[in-house]
Structure formats: C-alpha cells, structure tokens
Amino acid sequence: MRETRVSKKENLFVSSRFVLPEHREMYVRMKEEERRYVPPELDQEQLGALSELVWQAFQTKSVLTLTYYDGQAPRRLSAQVVHIDQAARRLKLRAGSEMHWLSFARLLHAELAAPF
Numbered sequence: 001m002r003e004t005r006v007s008k009k010e011n012l013f014v015s016s017r018f019v020l021p022e023h024r025e026m027y028v029r030m031k032e033e034e035r036r037y038v039p040p041e042l043d044q045e046q047l048g049a050l051s052e053l054v055w056q057a058f059q060t061k062s063v064l065t066l067t068y069y070d071g072q073a074p075r076r077l078s079a080q081v082v083h084i085d086q087a088a089r090r091l092k093l094r095a096g097s098e099m100h101w102l103s104f105a106r107l108l109h110a111e112l113a114a115p116f
Contacts, residue, residue, distance in 0.1 A: 039106075050110050053112065056112070058081040063080055064081060064113065066110050067108045068106045078113055090102060
C-alpha cells in the first residue's frame with residue numbers, strides 16, 4: 001500500500017509558525033488562481049453550429065438556452081434572441097422582463113428550448 005505524502009510546498013504554511021499575513025494571502029490567491037475555471041476553446045465547426053442555432057432561434061423567435069462564460073464560471077440563461085449586433089459580435093436577449101447583452105465570444109453552448 002502506497003502512502004500519500006504532502007509536499008513541502010503544500011505543507012509550508014501548515015508547519016511554519018512565522019508566516020507573514022501578506023504571504024499567506026498571496027499563497028491563498030495563487031491556489032485560487034490554479035482552481036479557476038478556464039473555458040474551452042471552440043473550433044470552427046462548433047462556432048458555426050452555434051452561430052446557426054442562434055440565427056435559427058432569432059428567425060423563429062424561439063427560446064434559446066445558452067451556456068456562457070461570465071468571467072469566473074459557466075452560467076446558463078434561457079432567453080429569446082431580440083437582436084444580433086454583428087459589428088460588435090454580441091446578442092441582445094430577453095429573459096422574462098430583463099434584457100441582457102451577451103458577447104458571442106463568451107458562448108460555450110446553445111440549445112433550443114423544448115416547446116411547451
């Protein structure tokens with residue numbers, strides 16, 4: 001049976017009594033950065049399919065469920081595409097009574113919502 005060992009680097013702040021608060025904060029921030037969500041890169045085929053689905057939802061005024069990256073984590077939004085701003089590469093969406101602008105570059109996935 002193999003024993004799991006904690007590296008000295010990982011154990012640095014546990015074993016040391018003389019750690020400055022600034023150093024501990026910096027270490028915690030570095031660890032949070034390592035765990036940060038990095039969105040996947042979409043290839044041309046995926047981008048084309050995503051674009052086609054957004055266009056179809058806009059033409060038919062269907063509700064679209066979008067998964068997008070908000071800068072920290074993936075989020076989901078079910079909304080109707082109201083406007084496609086091709087120059088700025090963004091979408092204007094209506095979710096209930098709220099309006100949202102969403103950059104096309106932040107989109108990860110889209111699917112047409114099932115009809116009622």
